[in-house]
Amino acid sequence: MTLRPEAVQARLLRLEEVIGQLQELARLDRDALLRDLRNLWAAERGLQLGAEVLFDIGNHILSARFGAPAEGYEDIVEQMMAHGILPPALRQRLKGLAGFRNLLVHDYLRLDPEKVVEYLQRAPRDFSEFAQAVRIWLDGLG
16 A cells, blocks of 8 residues: 555545544534534534545554554554654553544443543544644655
């Protein structure tokens, strides 16, 4: 597999769209967010999509550039840090995102709305920092 920077860039643009929507939702009052099922569902979907794009970008980079496909979602972020793409502090903040993504997709009956609000408060910053780190790494390939 060959690294396709344009494919990564397209996904980074999509991630930025998601970040913008998550930022709007994060500005809502916590109680209002929890009472309005439409906004809560929008937050859930945005968080799921952001996580999916993040993992997709990471898996593409790892497979294409390093020949090291990840063993799971959590491993993607770990390997990206090991290859110097992500800083350790961001790796630490993204820890658990894979499990949360799996809850959103597969175990939604157990999903705690408070956890959605918690992730919503930090995801825009974490996703933005991820996108910035990937862009810096791509620029360094130049």
